[in-house]
Amino acid sequence: MLNTKDILHRTPYKSPMLFVDIVADINFPEISGYKNVTMAEPHFEGHFPGNPIMPGVLQMEALAQLCWLLYVGNDNSPIKVSALDLVGAKKFKFRTQVVPGDRLELYAKEIERDDKNVTLSVRACVGENTACEGMLTFAWR
Structure with missing residues (x-):
């Protein structure tokens, strides 16, 4: 598990553009x-x-930030990279509105x-409801 302090240490993102509060589980090739x-x-x-x-x-x-945390600064990642660049988003569907007070659960799995590139299946949920899902592709450096 990574808390916000750990996440801030591993990413270039800072408030107000940090959108992952907690990494609950990293079990390569999956993260939540x-x-x-x-x-x-x-x-x-x-x-x-x-x-x-x-x-x-x-x-x-x-x-995308969750995907970053699966690879960058993760000692268990089979890919040793210093950064990921988002190069594509496919098949995204938005299904449920996300509003203040919600806990947005985040899931990603390498597919x-x-x-040069890695593609992940990603999903965000509020409770049992899928808020959005799709695929993200990154180039690494």
Whole structure:
């Protein structure tokens, strides 16, 4: 398990752009964690006043950050890299709104890897409901 302090140490992300609060489990090639969604987050000022909804692109960002933590700074990763660059997002579907007070559960699993890229199946849930799912592809360096 990684807490927020551990995550801040392993990533270049800082508040307000850090979207993973806890990594609950890393069992390569899978990782899970979560983000506690709060009204204090600045994007809720404009998305949408009186009806705050976490933007889908920020849900994707949370999943991308989780994927980063599977590889970068993970001693058990078979790929030793200093950074991952997001190069593609495919088959994304947004199914459930994410609102302040929700705990956004994050899941990622490697499904394909070659000498330059890695693709992961990702999913974000609120309780039993899938908020979004798709595939993210990264190039490493």
